[in-house]
């Protein structure tokens with residue numbers, strides 16, 4: 001992490017390499033964020049990190065550099081429940097981005113409908129204590145029951161609270177998408193305790209999706225993230241119709257090893273070795289969740 005004199009964090013690589021792997025045409029980066037720009041979209045007073053601006057121009061330049069066609073922009077905690085920055089980025093994408101919002105659970109149905117019109121297709125519940133002050137499950141459940149048609153709920157948690165969250169997640173009546181697979185310990189291989197628990201969770205419902213993302217956050221051994229590749233490739237193969245992939249750019253809050261985004265893209269053929277798996281991971285699956293109107297039945 002580099003902290004400028006302003007105290008604002010730069011958490012992304014300044015000159016990411018060109019990936020060796022070329023994504024198929026139409027590939028979607030299904031987990032990324034925008035920060036600000038702060039002058040137009042101030043950060044939340046409750047933000048746990050204060051980043052430099054990482055707005056839509058940078059995001060779309062990276063998309064093109066890495067060989068992707070579309071983005072799914074997830075509202076980052078530093079913007080709280082004001083989704084204006086994410087909506088602005090979606091509006092500037094020429095239809096090439098959709099989003100996931102973070103809302104005050106008391107949001108009105110009319111405001112949810114407005115988020116839909118702005119390109120949102122889900123809401124995110126964040127259970128990481130270092131990122132949010134509180135996560136009221138009863139209020140989250142109430143809003144999850146009145147989402148616009150076709151929406152899903154994205155949940156971000158760490159592996160040690162998976163069991164505790166089960167009754168809450170089991171009660172959510174729309175598809176679930178789990179960020180970064182609930183942050184398993186990948187160093188114990190594909191059959192480690194966390195991976196087994198996550199598989200049991202996936203087996204409990206066929207509408208639980210997950211993001212095979214963030215080797216940089218999950219693999220303490222660092223780039224080239226071999227532990228991540230070993231642990232995650234079998235999961236992608238076994239649940240190939242409900243897995244998504246994303247860069248996580250601008251890698252909110254990353255403190256130690258800022259990843260080279262080109263290297264992150266080069267993880268794709270290691271966890272999805274065939275052209276068919278890559279098409280599902282990068283196109284078919286995210287299209288079903290985020291652009292279903294373009295998918296033929």
Ligand SMILES: O=C(O)/C=C(\CC(=O)C(=O)O)C(=O)O
Nearest residue numbers: 075076077078131248252253
């Ligand atoms: O966004 C991510 O992928 C992960 C984050 C940041 C985050 O969730 C947020 O700011 O909302 C993290 O682990 O710090």
